Amino acid sequence: MHKWIMATLLGVAGLLAVYLLTFNLPEKEEHVAEEQFTVPDTPVDAATAEAFYKSNCMGCHGDQYQGAMGPALANIGSLRSKEEIYKTVLKGKSGGMPSFEGKITEEELINLTNWLAEMK
Ligand code: HEC
Missing domain, CATH: 1.20.5 (Single alpha-helices involved in coiled-coils or other helix-helix interfaces)
Structure with a gap:
């Protein structure tokens, strides 16, 4: 029992x-x-990041990162944290910044973010 x-x-x-x-x-x-969440510190592959920038971002942010339809990114590393940059590119922003979700791999996005964060 x-x-x-x-x-x-x-x-x-x-x-x-x-x-x-x-x-x-x-x-x-x-x-x-x-x-x-933090963006991992990976060694920046500048050539890959720049190539991605040229075909996907330059039209709105300028060939010298000086800005055009979008804001200047020349010193984005002093203005925003890596996490903010990462999130902005992944999710977009209401003022006309498109979302790159599904158009960029995780590895490419981390590299691009670390590359942009070095612009100070
Ligand atoms: C269709 C035009 C367009 C394209 C393409 C574009 N952006 Fe943007 N981006 C914008 C606009 C407009 C804003 C401002 C949005 C806002 O403040 O609401 C912005 C904002 C940003 C910001 C935030 C700036 C800040 O001061 O906070 C970052 C970082 C950024 N873009 C990076 C990129 C990257 C990297 C790419 C390419 C992968 C890209 N953008 C492609 C238009 C664009």
């Missing part, structure tokens, strides 16, 4: 543990990751 109750309780505890591990922990980790 008691064995049967113990077995049921253990079973319930086991299921609860599995449930918590599967559904709760990863979710919490994701939230933390989002809050503490």
Whole structure:
């Protein structure tokens, strides 16, 4: 009789543990990751970043980063954090900055961000 109750309780505890591990922990980790998001410091490949800039950004930000339809980026590294630059390029901005989500790989975006952040 008691064995049967113990077995049921253990079973319930086991299921609860599995449930918590599967559904709760990863979710919490994701939230933390989002809050503490930082753009990794990778060595800048300037040639790749510049090529991407020329075909995707120059039309609006100028061949000398002086700005045109979009604002100047010549000293963007002193104005904005890397995280702000990353987010702006990924998500766009309401004043006419297009989103590059799906048009740029994570690696390209990190490289482009670190390259822009060096413009001070
Ligand atoms: C269609 C024109 C257009 C293109 C293409 C474009 N931008 Fe922009 N960009 C803008 C405009 C307009 C703004 C200002 C938006 C605002 O403030 O709401 C802006 C804002 C920005 C900002 C924020 C500037 C600041 O002072 O906060 C960054 C960084 C930026 N663009 C980078 C880029 C990069 C990198 C590319 C290419 C991958 C790019 N833009 C392509 C028009 C463009």
